[in-house]
Amino acid sequence: MGNAALLNVPDRDLSSARMAVNRAAWASKYYRTFDRDAVLRIAGAVAKAGYEKAPHYAEWAVRETGYGVVEHKTVKNRLCTHDLLDYYHDLDLVSARIDEERNIVELPKPAGVIFALAPVTNPVATVYYKAMLAILSRNAIVLCPHPAAKECSADAARHLAAAAEAAGAPSGLIQCVENPSVPLVEDIMSSDRINVIMATGGNAMVRAAYSSGNPAIGVGPGNAVAFVDPSANVDRAAKCLVESKSFDNSILCTNESICLTLEENFGNVERALRTAGAHICNETDTDRLRDYLWADKGFNVEAIGKSAAWIADKAGIRVNPATKILVPVVRRPGQDDLLFREKLCPVLTLTAAVDFEQAVTFARHASKRGAGHSAAFHGEDRDRLVAFSQAVPVYRVVVNAPCSQGAAGFATYLPPSFMIGTGYAGRSSVGENVGPQHLVHWTKIAFERDSYADLEGIDLSTVSQPRAVPAPSVTAAQTPSPSATPSVDRNELRRLILEELKGLKGDAQ
Amino acid sequence: MFDYGYFSFDSKEALLQKAAEYWNPGKVSFWQEAGTPMVIDRREGYFLYDMSGKRLIDLHLNGGTYNFGHRHPELVEVLKSGLDYFDMGNHWFPSVARAAFAEKLVKTAPHMKYAIFGAGGAEAVEIAIKTARYATKRKRIVSIIKGYHGHSGLAVATGDERFTKIFLADRPEEFAQVPFNDVDALERELKKGDVAAFIIETIPATYGFPMPHDGYLKACQDLCHAYGAKFISDEVQTGLMRTGVMWGWQGYGLTPDIFVCGKGLGGGLYPISACLVTEECGQWQVEDGAAHISTAGGSELGCLMGHHVIEMLQRPEVISNIDFVANFFAQSLAEMMARHSDIFVGVRQRGVVLGLEFDHPEGAVAVSRALYENGVWAIFSSLDKRVLQFKPGVLKDVELCQEIVDRFDASMPRARQLLKTMKRAA
Secondary structure: OOOOOOOOOOOHHHHHHHHHHHHHHHHHHHHOOEOHHHHHHHHHHHHHHHHHOHHHHHHHHHHHHOOOOHHHHHHHHHHHHHHHHHHHOOOOOOOOEEEOOOOEEEEEEEOOEEEEEOOOOOHHHHHHHHHHHHHHOOOEEEEEOOHHHHHHHHHHHHHHHHHHHHOOOOOOOEEEOOOOOHHHHHHHHOOOOOOEEEEOOOHHHHHHHHOOOOOEEEOOOOOEEEEEOOOOOHHHHHHHHHHHHHHHHHOOOOOEEEEEEEHHHHHHHHHHHHHOOEEEOOHHHHHHHHHHHOOOOOOOHHHOOOOHHHHHHHHOOOOOOOOOEEEOEOOOOOOOOHHHOOOOOOEOEEEEEOOHHHHHHHHHHHHHHHOEEEEEEEOOOHHHHHHHHHHOOEEEEEEOOOHHHHHOOOOOOOOOOOOEOOOHHHOOOOOOEOOHHHHEEEEEEEOOOOOOOOHHHOOOOOOOEOOOOOOOOOOOOOOOOOOOOOOOOHHHHHHHHHHHHHHHHHOOO | OEEOOOOEEOOHHHHHHHHHHHHOHHHHHHHHHHOOOOOEEEEEEOEEEEOOOOEEEEOOHHHHOOOOOEOOHHHHHHHHHHHOOOOOOOOOOOOHHHHHHHHHHHHOOOOOOEEEEEOOHHHHHHHHHHHHHHHHOOOEEEEEOOOOOOOOHHHHHOOOHHHHHHHOOOOOOOEEEEOOOOHHHHHHHHOOOOEEEEEEEOOOOOOOOOOOOOOHHHHHHHHHHHOOOEEEEEOOOOOOOOOOOOOHHHHHOOOOOEEEEOHHHHOOOOOOEEEEEOOOHHHHHHHOOOOOOOOOOOOHHHHHHHHHHHHHHOOHHHHHHHHHHHHHHHHHHHHHHHHOOOOEEEEEEEOOEEEEEEOOOOHHHHHHHHHHHOOEEOOEEOOEEEEEEEOOOOOOOHHHHHHHHHHHHHHHHHHHHHHHHHHHHO
16 A cells, blocks of 8 residues: 555645634624723733743744744844834724814724734744734734744644633734645735735745735835944944844844945944954855855755854854854945845845945945845944935835834834735835734724814714623634644645745845 | 526526426425525525525535535545546445544544444434443433434434424334433433433524523433433534534533534535444444445545535634634624614524524524525524524635625514514504
8 A cells, every 4th residue: 555645635724724714803893992991901911911921932933944043033023012012002903093184084994803923033032923913903813834834833832822812802813824835825826815914025925925916014124224424433333233233133124235335434333343353254155155055046044043153164264163244345346246135144245335325326226136125334324314314215214223123113213023015115015014003994084174073072982892792602612723734735835835945035025 | 598508497497387387386385485586506605696696695504514614625626536547436345444434433432432434414313322222221202392303214213203293203112212402301201210311403404403401401301321421412503613613512511422423524525424322322333344335334535525524614713713613603603792782682602503582482583584685595483483593614714704694684673574574464
């Protein structure tokens, strides 16, 4: 008897995912009427649960994916708990709004069921982040992790779901697909039972989300240029760059890809970077690094999220073991050098323009590879800052701060986010850091312009309820446990992983 | 023109004429007169489409046969896959599908020993009664008045005289009936010392799902055992998670000696039924395994379907959905009852088994018709026409459930009007 089964067995995972979407719709029905206290109570409980296990899942994610740094992933996970909740605490997406001046009353209407993809690079942080957004916007969410991060992602989702339910959320509010596959994602994304897709991942996946026929919020890859103006405190700038580039081994799409300065300032930047812990590559090292990182056709995926020392070793470059980042040098800012592409590893390409105009032109072109994403500006010259920001096709310019953390809202007052809206420039529907407000639409009750409408007299108490409707008593609604044998075709799975990794090469979040 | 390739009909009317001519004139005219002249054409999910194109939400489900909806894609896939390998099989021999399915079923009820298969619920009841007689060496069977266990020889004899007298199939000397929820009446029969078994649906479906009083079923089971009789639980309509647990008896703390299941066991695609028995009751299978045989009973395709149906029902997502559906209807029907208290007077519910009571001897007939006109198909209880059988499937989603309630609400004025006419006629 051969190994293959004699009969075809239906795809159990697909069936489970479809049922998860149905469950989410039930949860949404009840949760969408919860009042603000109940929502904040659930959000608080989930934030607390997530915070407590942030190191646990950081370690798990690094172990399962091989990407990043436990300590930094812990920071990222935590950012999505209390910090995120604090940030949005006063953004009320639950209560009706009354605009006396314009004679308009607005009622919040949550999307319903969110289908959310989570990438391999930030698996748990994304699960935390998207679950929190769903809770704050009174939506139900079905998360779909990357296959290479499915275990930590699913476990984290279960952990948050349990905390939410214990705080009074309906069963099924937060769920996670256990065994993702390309056909499964395609099926659910195009299903008329979901209301919005939140797509973070490879370019192909984001495009597929937009092609699904369903409303989607998808964000594109980055390729941040950090411009160090001669007016900058160069030591501080270098410190930011090294800190940012080594953060989680540069696995965030907000990390700087290129450090751009002017010829006159090149020596200063080089020295400052070295002092801050960077290894400045000579011509030979730069060639070796380029050859290693772009070995065959595309970016060498084994380098993603690895440390500087590890990469140097593989590339055959001798470095001090304490080296935090590698800095290949391309003296002329030409467009075609592979080292100007996105690198999700602690490698920062240093280049210099002859003057500011040339620098802006280069930054404008280099940013097209990560259009709509982020850039950084180091310096005190406000005119140049504005000129740079006006020219470069990005929606965030982080000033005198690490870009990895700054654009994602750690080191700036930007909203804490793991979905950096790349807007129209980056073929996305949202150009800002995605937040819960993107998951709610408002019914506007509009009175005639010039007549007096007694808006104060309107009773809006029925719009949301203290604990709304009986959350089901639950006969035995545990979250499904992973099934032992993935019935998906292994080749298909491999294709998905490869595709996703291909996306990471030069153009992924 | 309805061209099905193998046969065709010019119109729905032409079909009805043929059906009356060659098939069953009584049934054809009955539904015409009832105002629910449905001829099911397409069917998909929880929807039925009449030949006229009218869409109906199916709340009848043939008593749970379409628990997962019509032609559930996963079940269709299983059957198609099975057809590439199996057929009905040879009932004389051991078979992979039968062994696997029997094990799967017995594991759902650990105090049982064997699963014996049939093709339909009545056949499983026959097996149950024969098994009880074998085990007790007694002949008499007690059931409840207005009970229903199928239409074949022994099964029909347990039931209402409407179905026996016409065929001279009543056997008063072997079959006795006692009122539902009356423990003393059962004991009076058991005391005679010649009762082989008491058979009862955990919640009697055809009687309109009256709920057993607290402790009633347990008391019946204990009495049976005290008097040396077997307790048979008929789970044809209450099994397969429809009351929130796999088998209705599990929810009442019972351990029947024998229980039967059917209907949805084959996923609505391939007929299969089963009778589960304890080791003691099943001794005849050791003594003479071929004492009961059935060519269509336990067909391998049916076993494959049953195996998958049980697996699907055990999934946490399905269990959770049943919970949502049950809670939703508990709440929304209470609201409906408050809105329409003049005619809608009661809800009997356990899980997704519901009976809705209307304040008129034939109230459910009117409501069934009003619902039909509003795109919902739900059948009245044959043996208590005050009660509408309201049977949502285990996978119904939130939108469909809401739509059902909305349509129900919209149907009530029409139901009221029909009831007035009926009262005037009466």
